[in-house]
Amino acid sequence: MCSAEPARDAAAVWDIATPSRAGRLPGVSMAGFRARTTAPVDLSVVPYPAVTVAVDLGDGRLAVGDGNGGQHHGSVVVGLASCGVRGHGRDIECLQVRLSPVVAHAVLGASAELGGTVVSLDDLWGRDGARTQEQLRAAGSWDDRFAIVEAALARRHEAGRAVDPEIAFVWRQMLTNPGAARVERLAAEVGWSRKRLWSRFRTQTGLSPKRAAQLVRFDHAAHRLAAGHSAALVAAEIGYVDQSHLHRDVRAFAGVTPTAVAVAPWLAVDDVAWAVPAYLSKT
Known part of the structure; x- marks a missing residue:
């Protein structure tokens, strides 16, 4: 969870490392963070359309x-x-991994419990998680750490249970058409009833299809706001009924106003750490 309030200059607060090569596992992004200061960090996390794993490397x-x-x-x-x-x-000092929900289902061995919750990595991975964290702390470089995590994720992905192809398709459609995806239409496209899509999607991602589509739209809005666009323009661009609708959605997801989201330190690191969002990475 890596930024510091109220600074917006991420480079002044963090040393940020990113992998030197593209990862082999689709739907995964990684970044390493080391604080440049001993001052305490207190950071609000802005919700994002990926499951975030934060591996603590600082005891x-x-x-x-x-x-x-x-x-x-x-x-x-x-x-x-x-x-x-x-x-x-x-x-x-921590290593963050962002996982598309399509990948997280297999990699983490959990789905329904990951909708709007925070859980210990040890609770999900047990001894395997403890061993991986020991290897990461002993590694000599960030590239070594990224390779260790990638290997651990690949093992678990191969052994895990993939999401239904229909769920993966619906997720991709939500990403392609933020603000325009309709559950009834998506259900019809995959040949399922609305009830079946709702149930399977929630079981495998932790969110209902409607909530997931709203999250994707919110993420687009948050980043446009952070880029300096007005709330009125953002609302018109990505499918909100009006500016009040945008305001309500931002409040619901982030607990703050669009003005506050626009200067959120959490978003200040995105251009450095997450050049390719996990949920768009080949998913």
Whole structure:
């Protein structure tokens, strides 16, 4: 959970590392963060259309509040549309992985419990997670760390259960048409009833199709706002009924106004750390 409030200049706060080559597993993005300062970090997380795994490499210095008053120390998994999540600590060093929900289903061995929740990585991966974290702390470079994570994800992806092809198709359609995807039309395209699509999608991603489509649209809106576009223009561009509709959606996902999202430190690192979003990476 890597930025610091209220600074917007990510380079002044963090040393950010990214893989030197493209990953082999579709739908996965990785970045490494090391704080340049010993000052405490207290950061609001902006929801994102991917499951985020934050691997703590600093001996438990990273703590994550889950929005319900719970505190999680060490490595965590932040589910889709998790509202009110905050990261805080000192001397933070962590490796973040963003997983498309299509990939997360197989890799994490969990889906329904990852809609709007924060869980310990150890709870999902057990001893395998502990071994991987030990290897990461012992690694000599970020590239070595990225290779270790990629190998661990590839093993689990191969052994895990893939999402239904219909679910993968619906997810891609949501990404391609933010604000325009309609559940009834998508169900008809895959030959399912609306009820079946709703049930299978929620079971395998943790969100209902409607909520997932809203999350994708919110993400596009948040990044347009951060790029300096007005709320009125953003609302008109990506399918909101009006500016008030945009305001309500931003409040629902981020807990703040569009003006606050536009200057959110969480988004300030995106151009450096996440040049290719996980949910768009070959999924």
